Amino acid sequence: MRALDHLIVACLLLFTLVSAPASAQKAYGPGATDTEIKLGQTMPYSGPASAYGIVGRAQTTYFKMVNEQGGVNGRKVQLISLDDGYSPPKTVERVRQLVEGDNVLAIFSLLGTPPNMAVAKYLNAKQVPQLLSSTGTPLLDDPKALPWTTILSMPSRIEARILAEYLLKTKPNAKVGIFYQNDEYGKGYLRYFKEALGDKAASMIVGEASYEFTDPTVDSQILSLKGSGADTILNASTPKFSGQAVRKIAEIGWKPLHLMIYSASSVESAMKPAGAENGIGIITTQYFKMPDDPSWNDDKAMAEYFAFMKKWMPNEAAKDPTALIGYLMAGVMHDILIRCGDNLTRENVLKQATNFREVALPLLVPGVTYSTTPDDHTPFRQARMYRFDGTRWVGFGDVITADVAR
Secondary structure (H helix, E strand, O other), rough: OOHHHHHHHHHHHHHHHHHHHOOOEEEEEEOOOEEEEEEEEEEOOOOHHHHHHHHHHHHHHHHHHHHHOEEOHHHHHHHEEEEEEEEEHHHHHHHHHHHHHOOOEEEEOOEEEEHHHHHHHHHHHHOOOOOEEEEEHHHHOOOOOOOOOEEEEHHHHHHHHHHHHHHHHHOOOEEEEEEOOHHHHHEEEEHHHHHHHHHHHHHEEEEEEEEEEOOOOOHHHHHHHHHHHOOOEEEEOHEEEEEHHOOOOOOOOOOOOOEHHHOOHHHHHHHHHHHHHHOOOEEEEEOOOOOOOOHHHHHHHHHHHHHHHHHOOOOOOOOOHHHHHHHHHHHHHHHHHHHOEEHHHHHHHHHHHHOOEEOOOOOOOOOOEEEEOOEEEOOEEEEEEEEEEOOOOOEEEEEEEOOOOO
């Protein structure tokens, strides 16, 4: 071999030896080290939405379990979960503390539309991942304006279209009264339901009644909708107020077709407090399996969830759907961190969070998949219709896909 050939081979070998370790080097952003991954969140542990604090308790407990089992790629996960009382100004204060004081890698599973809206622009300006936000507002499902934000709820524009299409097919001449929460959460359903009804919205919608999250009752709103002449109600509320509405509708002898959004339909938190017999015939959508639905008693994934609750959270309400959603979200976040490997930069965390391809998560209704891409953060576009029989929700028909343009 000529001297020049020897030199070329030697240089190539040296390049290989030098570059190979570099390509395998670990990469860390704020909140990540060889031993730890630091995440942050706020939750309504106090205030009017404190019932949802179980979401945060389930998630912090989930990662305690993960850490006991060895962590994520050998690293322990520290989830710093702070109380914001469901108050957007407090959310802003707490999130700034998490980002600028605690230097978390990402913000995970902030709960509620107003709190998420309050910090989205700040987190995107800072290029801090705001992952798996517990809200369905399309205002946060916007990869162009908010590329660092993802959600893990069906967007209201998707669910509203599914419900509107069902109504147009089964009762096209309905007179609809809309009951909704007076914030972006409820207003989103109002806006997108009207949009989905199209030209028929003006003739079909005969009444609207909103409530504040701090209202003690919603009796006057229900009486107003009945007085409007409505024979159908769209219930875009949360479980507490949904249950109040169901009870009041029964008390006044009103018998409308009752369409209820998924997040308002808990058997434990809405139907039982309302008197389960009063909810017979109500129709909703579902994309998560419901832990208070006995039809999932023999489901493997549900059995694993109940085993987790029994061992790790024995004093909490395992049949509360919000606990299951918290558990499911933690599982998705866990998977994102596993996918990151040793590249724990904020950029790679976002990359992994926005690259799921039609994943059939075990706790989703069969036929529903979870998908995200860098250009489309909408996690769910499918649901199945369910009808309440006085004890449980019973599915009917096929899974419905709503393809809604941005």
